[in-house]
Amino acid sequence: MNLLEVRDLQVDFNTRNGHTIAVNKISFTVKKGEITAIIGESGSGKSVACYSLLGLLPQPPASIESGTAVFEGRDLLTLSESELRQIRGRDIAMIFQDPMTCLNPFMTIGDQLIEPLMFHKKVSKASALARAKELLVEVGIRDPEATINNYPHEFSGGMRQRVMIAMALINEPKLLIADEPTTALDVTIQAQILKLVADLQKKRDIGVIFISHDLAVVADIADQIIVMEKGFVVEQGDSNAIFTAASHPYTQKLLAAIPSDTKVTTLNDPEPLIQVKNLKTYFNTGTTVVKAVDDVSFDINRGEIVGLVGESGSGKSTIGRSILRLLPITSGHISLDGQDLTKLDTNTLKQTRRRMQMIFQDPYASLNPRMSVYDTLAEPLLLHKIETRKTVEHAVLRLMDEVGLARAFIRKYPHEFSGGQRQRIAIGRALATKPEFIVADEPVSALDVTIQAQILDLMLDLGKQYGLTMLFVSHDLAVVRHIADRIIVLYHGKIVETGTSETLFNTPQEAYTKSLLASIPGRNRLAS
Amino acid sequence: MWRFIIGRLLQAIPVIFIVITATFFLVRAAPGGPFDAEKAVIPEVKAALERQYRLDLPIHEQYIAYLVDLSQGDLGPSFKYPGRTINELIESGLPATAELGAYALLIAVIIGSLAGIAAALRPNTLQDYIPMSMAMIGICMPTFLLGPILVLIFGIHLDWLPVSGWGDIPGDKLMPSITLGAAYAAYVARLSRAGMLEVLSQDYIRTARAKGLPEWQVVLKHGLRGGMLPVVAFLGPAFAGLLAGSFVVETIFQIPGLGRFYVQAAFNRDYTMILGTTVFLSTLIVLFNLLSDIVAAWLNPRLRAQLSE
Numbered sequence: 001m002n003l004l005e006v007r008d009l010q011v012d013f014n015t016r017n018g019h020t021i022a023v024n025k026i027s028f029t030v031k032k033g034e035i036t037a038i039i040g041e042s043g044s045g046k047s048v049a050c051y052s053l054l055g056l057l058p059q060p061p062a063s064i065e066s067g068t069a070v071f072e073g074r075d076l077l078t079l080s081e082s083e084l085r086q087i088r089g090r091d092i093a094m095i096f097q098d099p100m101t102c103l104n105p106f107m108t109i110g111d112q113l114i115e116p117l118m119f120h121k122k123v124s125k126a127s128a129l130a131r132a133k134e135l136l137v138e139v140g141i142r143d144p145e146a147t148i149n150n151y152p153h154e155f156s157g158g159m160r161q162r163v164m165i166a167m168a169l170i171n172e173p174k175l176l177i178a179d180e181p182t183t184a185l186d187v188t189i190q191a192q193i194l195k196l197v198a199d200l201q202k203k204r205d206i207g208v209i210f211i212s213h214d215l216a217v218v219a220d221i222a223d224q225i226i227v228m229e230k231g232f233v234v235e236q237g238d239s240n241a242i243f244t245a246a247s248h249p250y251t252q253k254l255l256a257a258i259p260s261d262t263k264v265t266t267l268n269d270p271e272p273l274i275q276v277k278n279l280k281t282y283f284n285t286g287t288t289v290v291k292a293v294d295d296v297s298f299d300i301n302r303g304e305i306v307g308l309v310g311e312s313g314s315g316k317s318t319i320g321r322s323i324l325r326l327l328p329i330t331s332g333h334i335s336l337d338g339q340d341l342t343k344l345d346t347n348t349l350k351q352t353r354r355r356m357q358m359i360f361q362d363p364y365a366s367l368n369p370r371m372s373v374y375d376t377l378a379e380p381l382l383l384h385k386i387e388t389r390k391t392v393e394h395a396v397l398r399l400m401d402e403v404g405l406a407r408a409f410i411r412k413y414p415h416e417f418s419g420g421q422r423q424r425i426a427i428g429r430a431l432a433t434k435p436e437f438i439v440a441d442e443p444v445s446a447l448d449v450t451i452q453a454q455i456l457d458l459m460l461d462l463g464k465q466y467g468l469t470m471l472f473v474s475h476d477l478a479v480v481r482h483i484a485d486r487i488i489v490l491y492h493g494k495i496v497e498t499g500t501s502e503t504l505f506n507t508p509q510e511a512y513t514k515s516l517l518a519s520i521p522g523r524n525r526l527a528s
Numbered sequence: 529m530w531r532f533i534i535g536r537l538l539q540a541i542p543v544i545f546i547v548i549t550a551t552f553f554l555v556r557a558a559p560g561g562p563f564d565a566e567k568a569v570i571p572e573v574k575a576a577l578e579r580q581y582r583l584d585l586p587i588h589e590q591y592i593a594y595l596v597d598l599s600q601g602d603l604g605p606s607f608k609y610p611g612r613t614i615n616e617l618i619e620s621g622l623p624a625t626a627e628l629g630a631y632a633l634l635i636a637v638i639i640g641s642l643a644g645i646a647a648a649l650r651p652n653t654l655q656d657y658i659p660m661s662m663a664m665i666g667i668c669m670p671t672f673l674l675g676p677i678l679v680l681i682f683g684i685h686l687d688w689l690p691v692s693g694w695g696d697i698p699g700d701k702l703m704p705s706i707t708l709g710a711a712y713a714a715y716v717a718r719l720s721r722a723g724m725l726e727v728l729s730q731d732y733i734r735t736a737r738a739k740g741l742p743e744w745q746v747v748l749k750h751g752l753r754g755g756m757l758p759v760v761a762f763l764g765p766a767f768a769g770l771l772a773g774s775f776v777v778e779t780i781f782q783i784p785g786l787g788r789f790y791v792q793a794a795f796n797r798d799y800t801m802i803l804g805t806t807v808f809l810s811t812l813i814v815l816f817n818l819l820s821d822i823v824a825a826w827l828n829p830r831l832r833a834q835l836s837e
Contacts (some may be wrong), residue, residue: 056737082742089740096738099732105830106753116739167739457753 219522307484632709640716666714764820
């Protein structure tokens with residue numbers, strides 16, 4: 001039975017920068033009792049399409065140019081704002097991407113949970129609260145009596161997303177729209193939330209639209225998949241058909257971008273470049289001491305890419321920063337090529353820094369917005385006196401060639417680039433001083449999947465070309481598996497397991513590693 | 529929370545001490561003395577006066593004696609109002625000034641936040657431009673210009689309101705309160721507009737809309753608290769500023785308040801009066817800043833959690 005039938009939906013944006021068609025004559029149906037996934041990269045129009053159905057797009061700049069969206073016999077696009085309001089939160093509910101920002105920080109979760117119920121169904125506060133507690137238990141929040149009066153900041157990201165789900169389900173909607181609900185979460189939490197959404201959907205037999213940029217995430221739960229690119233639906237169909245016989249080149253590209261191969265390596269005569277011995281980095285918050293890194297030892301051999309894997313709070317980023325001496329360490333030794341970095345004075349450390357560079361997660365935040373590509377890339381070259389004022393431009397152009405940036409962009413500023421291009425700039429900046437060792441801290445996790453694959457390939461190529469040694473920090477096991485020779489699994493500041501990518505993925509020893517591997521989205525479908 | 533409040537009060541002690549010390553020595557460093565302007569004072573009389581007010585002592589002894597008096601709550605005798613103490617004078621002027629300040633603040637908050645919220649709801653439309661242009665005028669217009677203009681229009685031309693006095697004729701409190709509050713209303717309008725715009729673009733506002741709540745509930749229930757935080761932070765220092773800045777309004781409308789003492793004292797080199805009003809106002813500023821921080825913490829659960837750690 002068709003729950004929602006969208007025909008020829010077109011949404012335009014009129015802004016000062018011009019007129020764009022965000023959603024271009026798309027048609028799709030959502031069936032009762034099915035999960036329909038809409039897949040596309042940022043800017044593909046997948047969220048815009050869904051928001052426009054519920055009148056959640058600010059108009060202007062958006063305008064719905066044409067189309068119908070029939071939900072239970074009524075065309076959503078022709079309803080007045082007050083009629084739509086009756087449907088929003090009652091018959092169609094939404095959950096959003098970032099649970100950290102989607103809950104009101106000034107209200108207790110109880111007050112926020114009961115709001116839709118009290119507003120739409122006019123029930124008493126007491127019975128609304130009782131229902132809210134039942135739902136909290138159902139979404140996996142223990143002790144709702146105690147937690148219902150807590151504020152959002154007292155919950156973790158995964159718990160907040162559970163609260164969001166409970167809030168969306170409190171009126172027992174017929175359609176749930178989930179906009180990238182797991183993108184901001186750790187991999188094991190993501191697996192839990194995916195399972196929760198799928199379970200609740202089955203139990204209630206409702207329709208779900210699941211918006212995601214990542215095919216792998218929806219692989220195991222979606223019944224139907226709609227692939228969007230640049231405002232168009234390029235392919236849609238049964239989930240099995242998409243994964244086994246995708247016909248559109250863009251879908252094939254998306255599928256190919258899912259890193260699924262394991263890097264196989266044979267290192268001849270390992271020679272350690274980086275040695276970390278008994279590293280401890282503690283943070284003193286005044287009242288408590290957080291043991292972010294607690295007695296960690298490992299070597300990284302010359303030319304090797306070591307993946308450092310763990311969830312948020314596992315200390316993986318802290319290790320990277322500790323090695324580069326960007327953070328004061330509590331105790332332990334770190335050496336580069338046999339030279340103990342913890343004993344260096346500031347001047348020698350500055351000399352040594354040249355040999356070690358860092359690539360950060362967020363290319364939006366880590367590039368100075370007031371510096372052009374030229375300024376960004378020339379700065380380290382001039383600072384370390386690698387090039388002179390006269391030769392620097394040539395060196396900058398060469399770097400841009402290497403990281404795949406067109407030479408014409410040399411005077412442009414970071415905001416003029418896409419996320420992937422910015423990460424290329426950041427990689428270029430890191431490579432400028434011809435370092436031997438690079439710490440890459442989640443370098444691709446802010447990027448769309450196809451861009452992610454390009455950047456990973458670029459890093460692998462450059463790694464080979466420069467003979468780089470790399471510490472690749474990531475929460476995404478599939479990505480690490482693709483790029484790393486050896487993987488270190490971290491949990492609560494300690495090493496759980498170490499092994500080559502091959503052995504770790506095929507024969508994990510520790511329970512934690514196994515649970516991490518089991519959380520990789522789409523593993524069932526993609527393995528077959 | 530209590531630890532935070534007590535901590536802040538303890539921090540205030542050195543601040544006020546520095547204010548007292550700086551004021552004490554600065555007023556004495558200024559040329560002229562309290563009795564220089566008197567005509568043909570016989571040296572003996574002048575010496576007697578100076579002895580009476582301890583001006584014959586070395587400056588450091590004057591300073592210590594003042595601190596000793598102050599620690600007992602005694603702000604000393606006035607130089608220009610013989611026979612009256614500073615404490616009495618402040619007590620006599622404070623009620624009118626405090627009332628004027630409170631009304632002005634009320635006007636500032638009500639008019640300012642309504643205008644700001646209205647502007648934030650429809651940014652870059654007439655509903656935004658009109659109140660915001662008026663706010664700009666309000667900030668630029670000095671009180672000594674606005675006061676007389678209001679008097680001319682409403683007091684003389686239309687003859688609706690009395691032109692001076694305080695509490696003598698019904699309605700005589702309205703014009704002074706508006707005159708004093710106008711500039712603050714303008715600041716509040718700009719702050720609440722910016723605050724509301726910021727909050728209304730947050731993800732949780734979209735969540736509230738997705739629940740199907742009507743727009744007024746989205747704005748009042750979900751937006752207002754966060755949007756008003758900048759205003760709350762501004763109000764503490766603003767109230768103290770209102771009291772200190774009430775001089776012009778008190779002069780225009782002939783209100784027997786505190787402001788006139790403060791300004792006259794500076795011209796008259798009335799040392800104890802300058803010090804007394806400074807001590808009094810700086811204590812108020814500290815207290816009102818603390819008060820607005822407490823209100824901000826009460827509104828914001830995250831801040832509350834940080835403070836109770």
